[in-house]
Amino acid sequence: MTLARWFFPLLAGTAWAVLPLSLSAQISETQAPPSVVSLHVDAAKAAGYRIPRTIFGSFLEPIGNSTYNGLWAQVLENPSLEENLWDTNHIAEMLREQPELSEASRLGLPLPWRPLDVRQGNRYEPHWGDAANSWRSLEVLGVPGEATGIVQRVYLPVQRELSYQGSLWAKHLLGPATLTMQIRRHHSLEVIASTTVTATDTNWTKYLFTLQIPQGKLQRLEPADFVVLVDGEERVDLDNIDLFPADALENGLGGLDPDEVKMAREMHTPLVRFGGNFTSGYHWKDGIGPEDKRVSMLNIAWGIPEYNTFGTDEFLRFCKLIGAEPQVAVNLGSGTPEEAAAWVKYVDNRFNSDAGGLHWELGNELWGSWNLGWPTLQQLPARTKEMSEAIRAVDPRAKLIATGQDPDHFQQWNAAQLTNPAGTFDYLSTHFVVTTDATVKPSPNADFLAQATFALPVQLGRQLREMQQQMDGTPAFAHKTHIAFTEWLFVGHRPDTPRFTNMGGAIAAAAFFNMLMQNADVVPVSDMTGIMEFAGIWKKRGQVYAAPAYYVFQMYAGADATTPVAITGSTGSYAVKDGITRLPNIADVPYLDTVAAKNDAGDTLTLFVVNRHLTRDLTTDIDVQGFAAAATAQVKTLDAPSLYNENTDDNPQSVIPKESAVAVKGGKLRCVFPHESVTVITLKKS
Template sequence: MTSARLSLDPAFVVAPVSRKTFGTFVEHLGRCVYGGIHDPGHPTADEDGFRGDVLQYVRDLGISTVRYPGGNFVSGYRWEDGIGPVEDRPARKDLAWHSTEPNTVGIDEFMRWTEKAGVEPMMAVNLGTRGVQEAIDLLDYTNGEGGSFHSDLRKKNGTEKPYGIKMWCLGNEMDGPWQIGHKTAKEYGRLAAETARAMRLIDPDLTLVACGSSGAEMPTFGTWEREVLEEAYDEVDLISMHAYYWEKDGDLGSFLASGVQMDAFIDDLVASVDHVRATKKATKRINISFDEWNVWYLDGEASKNPETEWPVAPVLLEDHYSVADAVVVGGLLISLLRHSDRVVSASLAQLVNVIAPIMTETGGRSWKQTTYHPFAQASRFAQGNVLRVELQSPTYETAKHGDVPVIDSVATHDPASGDVAVFAVNRSQTESVTIDIDTRSFGPRGAELVEATTLRHDDPYFTVTADTADQVAPEVNDATSWDDTVLKVVLPPLSWNVVRLTATA
């Protein structure tokens, strides 16, 4: 059996764990909203039509923020369509997803849902077909105290107190030719700066996110960030990143190493952003909102839009995730945590039905996909500080990334409680690996083991249904032993692993 070694030291801190790393995304796309979070005919639906079973899954997932209402959808969205009496709201063609949007759920309904779910909203404004005026109108509607048209309109619609939304995305994927209202970097940068300045005249304490590149493969990546931030650097706080990963041409080895590509993408974006900071001689540092990331089989049948009709809430982008997909999601979470000094916000795209950890039958059952579990565990156990670990691992060759480590890992430490969490993936498809976790820096007796768990399956392509969802979940890993202050844990092939420790006095 091969081995790896992980050295931990509580003094080597990357950054505090940002709770906003564990955000997600709800877009008016397919059955994410209608039939997903909102299903008035469901037996568990509440007075607002929200599914109680989904709300419980969301709470258990441990998410912090939810980005809304898009996504590509937002670039053609008229937010005013989704307020006031539901029977008076217009239906519109959604050009992004070739669907009909009934506007049954809008801003006020979504905000009631976030309160029930216990999450913070991250609102996006339409800078595709709209601009500055519509953005500040929406901000006044959501956050205004009263005495103005839009804040009084919110009160008339039944919500007396302002929502106090603090996180705002200035458009979505404006670098993409597929985006309604696609712009050049200079055009978008100026519009983003103008919108940001106007919004801050209403509330100077907003957190504003400028659109970065829609992926590392975009031909404008790097140049886009530079030109946007040359216009908007002083006006925004974060710049976005989007990335999706899937197995291509049966190359499972490269797919399992998707975190290598995410690491490189983040590092390259940081370099581009900091170049602008240096040229501007700015003291402020722009950090990253990785507000779309996931496994998504973009070339699969589930991702094809309806071609002729304009249905309401079609079955769209409903990927069914395998155990291998869950291991990759775990690896991507490790990458995000490892970069917590610069990635301070992230959104798993999306939350329900649409490339999601939660699946539902409209009016019927719901269940957790395989990818639910790594996210839920990372959100629950990553506390305190992210540690800069020293990892020694055997490598394997991939067609896409060259030689990559078989084991990838990150750790967190909470100084207040002494809790330590080690998150690790074994990318080997055939071999178990013993990882030696060196805990001597936590005191003369090192640390004590609380629990070790593993998520795996004999078939890496096993996917779950409503009937089989309980067949894939983290299970206790008893293959552990101590050698003085070194904990030895056997990580099975193709697995996601969590080792929980507590520092001794």
């Protein structure tokens, strides 16, 4: 038994008799919690490894509105007026939400733009091959004596900013030369803000403008219409229309959403992984250089636009703003070793003055046929090796993460990777994106789903030990190569199941962090999905908010805790049979899951506590030895009236941590841990 396994199981050494499991039982309580739980912390007994900051990495991928219409503060969609930027599923969803776009498309307007007055009929002509940006521009043919133009529904963060800066490219063709930009009330003639530019140039020219929203004229979450109008019988070719809040953190005109950057900084994440399924079709040079010249295209992994305005430089700037290092996944699908090596050199030069030594991931989920250009098992080792050699040639200090398999079926795939020569990679990745309402047990109730989900990290820790044993059994990699858990997420489709958006998902995330700290000697790198959307930061209708799991991440990553110390106790436990399909049978799941750790200075001791019990608040006496604690400890607790409570744009702070204090006397303290909760206790030396 390793040090990590000796220090942490709460049932080790207890006298409780384990009751036999009934074959018909699905959740079996092996030992009920006592009326008062006792925990003993011995701060003098330190584990033989450290908790690296890198287990608190996060993950960013252009999916949903994580980057575009999210972190990247551009208000408009399809600003370059292109076609074929969405797959049919996303187009169908768009048309269900805005049925009027069907008629707009028939008139030749690119989604999601629509005509100001559909009764005017055909007044729009797409032009290909002569565009200021990308492939296509749009000619607008004015109607004499009438307003003619294009419109897009927008949500503006007016609760934070009332000034909006924009630009557009225009080429004058005929008639008057005045372009008018407006914010109107949605589906209304009421003009809220308006400005004009004189666009006389017959060559493509960029024009800047500002729109000022009067105080109180537009409410938070209220839709508005952004309008571009031509003057009378004017004919003009339009392209690349931008609109940004004036407070966007600038990268030229436009930039990053300041609310999202602030919340990301407060997560205290040391790593941000730039990767995912899009990696296998991403060519990094598409996302560098002048933003007006970057080409919009389909993100084939997710069927959504890739505007390329959030590229490498923007990502690196985001990392610097939040105090994180980049962890980049290179293209092992359609990419080449030369392309990857050039990207490494580019990033090293711009992020850390050519010092190198950053984390680079050699592909993403290459075992999945959904990834472009996926290799067969026979191709895998050679492709990994050639990519590794190309990167190490430009950065010998690079920390390389080769693609491994998931913890529940890793053996064959990882064995193929381990046929490579020593030094080919430093880590094998693993992912666990699990559907929590997919169970072996038919028709499970909500309580079963919750208990089975909360148990998953316990079994994951055991699986990770097996993965490490396979590496250690390969001489070329033994005790030098470890696991990088580069994606993890709890997904549920039923409303009554723990998932990344609700309080149940936050409890699962906290149990996952406890597992990572207990196994940090073999898993020194981990990235939660994701820093934007999923279990992280969301933006809807112009409002930025966070999932409950975001606050768990903040509580854990913000703690000053680097060295695990011994913690034992008897808290009761349960077992799962026929649970979540990926890991259906899990024994010895403690109701109260705890980790204790000191900081480097030795003046702070932190306890991380997850109460998995669905109904019982657990009154707990904690005895601390080997640490002279001050008279008061600080407590942060995250819980909610229901496991299914979420934060939303309407109610962005429904589930947030509560702060309190508890008295410490002679190294003893009593805490009550609410059922289905996460608590972090910080003790300082007296």
